[in-house]
Amino acid sequence: MSGTPVSSMLLMLVASLIGSSGAVLLKLGAMELNKGFWHILNIKLAAGVAVYLVSWYFFVLGIRHGELSVLYPMVSLGYIWTLLWARMFFKEALTREKFAGLALILLGVFFVGLGSK
Amino acid sequence: MNSPAANLTSETDGVHRRPVLLVFGCTVLGAAAQIFMKFGANRLAHPGLIGMATNLPLLSGLVLYGLSTVLLVLALKDGELSLLYPVIALTYVWVTLLSLVLLHDQPNPYKLAGIAIIVIGVSVLGRGGKR
Numbered sequence: 001m002s003g004t005p006v007s008s009m010l011l012m013l014v015a016s017l018i019g020s021s022g023a024v025l026l027k028l029g030a031m032e033l034n035k036g037f038w039h040i041l042n043i044k045l046a047a048g049v050a051v052y053l054v055s056w057y058f059f060v061l062g063i064r065h066g067e068l069s070v071l072y073p074m075v076s077l078g079y080i081w082t083l084l085w086a087r088m089f090f091k092e093a094l095t096r097e098k099f100a101g102l103a104l105i106l107l108g109v110f111f112v113g114l115g116s117k
Numbered sequence: 118m119n120s121p122a123a124n125l126t127s128e129t130d131g132v133h134r135r136p137v138l139l140v141f142g143c144t145v146l147g148a149a150a151q152i153f154m155k156f157g158a159n160r161l162a163h164p165g166l167i168g169m170a171t172n173l174p175l176l177s178g179l180v181l182y183g184l185s186t187v188l189l190v191l192a193l194k195d196g197e198l199s200l201l202y203p204v205i206a207l208t209y210v211w212v213t214l215l216s217l218v219l220l221h222d223q224p225n226p227y228k229l230a231g232i233a234i235i236v237i238g239v240s241v242l243g244r245g246g247k248r
Binding site for chain 2: 026033061086104114116
């Protein structure tokens with residue numbers, strides 16, 4: 001923990017928040033594909049990808065310094081935000097299996113981080 | 118039995134499995150992207166857009182990310198965001214395995230336990246979709 005600057009953690013937190021909003025835009029854009037494959041060129045998907053690029057920029061800056069055991073699990077915080085947005089924007093059901101699965105995934109990512117230098 | 122109800126069940130099964138398979142492909146490409154980006158980030162002397170834009174491994178990783186994003190979008194067309202998005206964590210599993218082989222990372226108990234737990238988590242999650 002001591003080897004990880006707070007600034008890196010903040011960068012990862014920002015990256016996870018921005019990335020999760022990108023996921024919402026991707027879902028919105030993906031729904032346009034029901035009109036046909038070439039509707040893949042739509043403004044929502046373009047915005048989603050742009051948002052991902054911004055998130056990627058913060059990610060690369062954040063991962064340069066500090067311990068991956070701390071930084072990796074922080075990226076997967078994005079999964080939690082995305083679950084909330086999916087409930088808010090798309091009225092998706094939050095089932096027990098989704099929470100349990102997500103909790104296990106976060107635990108697993110934490111362990112992967114622990115094992116990374 | 119050829120009742121309409123039985124047909125409906127098998128059809129919806131097919132519809133629900135396809136997005137999961139697409140996300141599966143998305144994680145494999147995403148893992149390859151991360152391996153390239155790891156190479157790129159390691160030799161990023163000066164952070165900044167110009168440094169990143171002229172870094173070939175980073176750019177290759179970005180292209181692979183683009184392809185994996187297309188698969189994710191095709192998955193999201195029919196699937197639930199709250200179900201599919203966490204499945205992307207499988208990327209960690211492939212990255213860990215690829216790192217063992219390509220980057221000659223030492224296997225260690227934490228990583229192996231971690232990827233096992235992620236796999237279990239994804240399979241638990243897979244049972245949580247709308248029926």
